[in-house]
Amino acid sequence: MAYVRRTDTLCFEVLSKVDEMRNKAREPYETQQITRDTPEYEALRNSVEDVAWKEAPELRGKLPDAWLENCSYDRVELSLPKDDGHYRVDVRAVDGNTPFKLTPQHGQAGYFRSATVKYEVSDLPPIVSEFFAKNAQREIKYREISTKYQQIKQQLSQFMKGHASLNKMIETMPEFEHYVPQSYLDKLREPNKKRDTKVEVTIVDDLNIDTNELATLAVGHRIATAHS
Numbered sequence: 001m002a003y004v005r006r007t008d009t010l011c012f013e014v015l016s017k018v019d020e021m022r023n024k025a026r027e028p029y030e031t032q033q034i035t036r037d038t039p040e041y042e043a044l045r046n047s048v049e050d051v052a053w054k055e056a057p058e059l060r061g062k063l064p065d066a067w068l069e070n071c072s073y074d075r076v077e078l079s080l081p082k083d084d085g086h087y088r089v090d091v092r093a094v095d096g097n098t099p100f101k102l103t104p105q106h107g108q109a110g111y112f113r114s115a116t117v118k119y120e121v122s123d124l125p126p127i128v129s130e131f132f133a134k135n136a137q138r139e140i141k142y143r144e145i146s147t148k149y150q151q152i153k154q155q156l157s158q159f160m161k162g163h164a165s166l167n168k169m170i171e172t173m174p175e176f177e178h179y180v181p182q183s184y185l186d187k188l189r190e191p192n193k194k195r196d197t198k199v200e201v202t203i204v205d206d207l208n209i210d211t212n213e214l215a216t217l218a219v220g221h222r223i224a225t226a227h228s
Helices: 008-029 039-052 126-161 166-172 174-179 182-188 211-226
Strands: 075-082 085-092 116-118
Touching: 008 126, 008 174, 008 211, 039 075, 039 085, 039 116, 039 126, 075 126, 126 174, 126 211, 166 174, 166 182, 174 211
Parallel strands: 075 116
Antiparallel strands: 075 085
16 A cells, blocks of 8 residues: 655645535535516516505505506516515516506506515415424525534644645544545555555544534535436
8 A cells, every 4th residue: 555645735635525515415405596487476476466456455446547557577586574584575466467457656657667565474375384384494404414524624624734645634534535535545545655654643532523413424425416
């Protein structure tokens, strides 16, 4: 087995692999968006006029046309409530259908006119409320994974700094091999060249690295990438 000394490039590539594994692990928990041709989008489009007229539903369809001259829109921006602020969605009337008929307070003149309809939590269609609830759970899991991999990244960075060679790193903590790019492992397995033997110390116990979790994450990443 050849001697492979620790280099800045080796450390960088190991930590980059941790980032790659983190990104793959987070993929199923990325925040979803409401886009056209989704049930959530369709539910919102169907609710626009109901929400716009909710303060005076008895006037809907009864006001003079002159009062509603600039209140029809092919596109409306929706401002939806979220735990951490507002979520905005642009909805468009179905092609060829009657545009959204909003209230006089939404009326604007001019070519670049636009309208925004603000929703309260109680205005959200059930399917949209469920969408936000699922997104909130995804965000929690996403942050958990980010935190876990950040901790591993910091631990491995310190671990590598405490060893002069890749040989000693793998000897001390075999699970570390899962995080080493293949090119370095190939080099490690080359025939040994005679050289003076160095006595190296290890700091793995000082870092309190959970080697079981290290191995579990590596195996999980291998399985995930095998099916991607």
